[in-house]
Amino acid sequence: MKASPRRDCLSEGGFLQGLQRPAWRVAAACVNFSCLLLLLAPNASAQRTALKPGWNMFTPQQDIQVGKQAAVDAQKQLPLCNAPKVDAYLTQLGMRLVAKLPTSGVQYPFEFHCVNDKAINAFALPGGYVFINRGAIEAADNEAQLAGVMAHELSHVALRHGTNQATKAEAAEGFLGIAGGIFGGSTGGALLTKLGAFAAGGVLLRYSRTAESQADVMGTQVLYDSGYDPRAMAQFFEKLEAETKGKNPPEFFSDNPNPEHRVERVDEEVEKLGGVPPSARRDSPEFEAIKREVLALPVAKKLTPAAAAAEKPPVPPSGHLADYQANGYSLKYPDNWRKYPDSNGAGASFAPDGGVVDDGTGHAALAYGLIISVVQAGGDPNDWDVLNNATQQMIQELQKSNPNMKIARQSERVRLNGQPGLATYLSNDSPVGGQETDWIVTTLRPEGLVSFVCVAPQPAYEKYDKTFNAILDSVRFTK
């Protein structure tokens, strides 16, 4: 189930914001929490741009801890090249770049893995776990270009962009106050759990454009310092853009959004470094041999995260319930589910591990769980016609982003914490394949129409019915 893309409606309090914070939101969070440190500050003594990791409530050890777990998961879920020679080459090239990577004295346990995926992409998890798609190796014209992509990803690690992003997302949710760990330096288990949720939701790998620009600049410096043509990274990006004009942009740009004037900024940095050295390294016989080997690898069947989730459904909901307090209501939810509160304090999503999947286009979709959202609606909360109209409008809004969503059973009157409510069953395409059942319960409150959307794939719905009823029975309105 996808939340509606319309910002004035469901998505405002909807699920997407909880998990998939768009860059503009992160930028907005920035204004409140002076991120001046994050900005590129030219250093007067040295010509090159000085870069430092930004504000972070996590320690570098926690970067390693969460990255290591995410890397173990990634290796289970991704088709790996299983080509020892290729991995050895990537490790050798990667460590040559790491030798020039400014990590502020932190020793990260760098690892480099080749992924058997033709999509042109690469990513690095916090702590230094780097994954490079075969597509990126195949698309590189020479070793310097591949080194450029790797230097860019390594810069995200050194600048700790993943946990910086999580820090900002956390702050945007207003949980900063209870995270005493930031200033005390303690390593709270709750924070790590939260970080795990960020990892699962992909937050650690969705960088802002500022972060992208920083990774470009530091990557260019690393290329230069390790003897490569410092223009190679920008050349690779230019090539990708030119080759994919008018087509779907390569995956790399969805994970690493193009900052403004990307190429110009790199050129500027090359200038500051003193230009391209005449002896700059561009290619090697090793790269050409590895590229041939990669081109000859059999193509792996790509198991999308959604397909992987379909093969391994979440563990059943726990009978033990945890308390959740929102702005305007409270409820109880299974204590083995994760909560994803919206920043506005009203909406929230709850899902088991594996309940949130990539819908195949890089967007998070809820396959199992509950989405609570609030949309603007007025009128007498005890007037069934008003409630019915607001509910039908909300469903039509949902249908815009879920074109195959259909009403399976007309709305029935129910009571939710004594308030008049409407319960409606819908059917929809499940992000894990097949059909899903959506049970929507709506009620009018002073803040608007509050909807509780219970989602599970149709074959599994019966197993979740009791849990959804228990959650809705526990709802208490506090205003």
Ligand SMILES: [Zn+2]
């Ligand atoms: Zn990037």
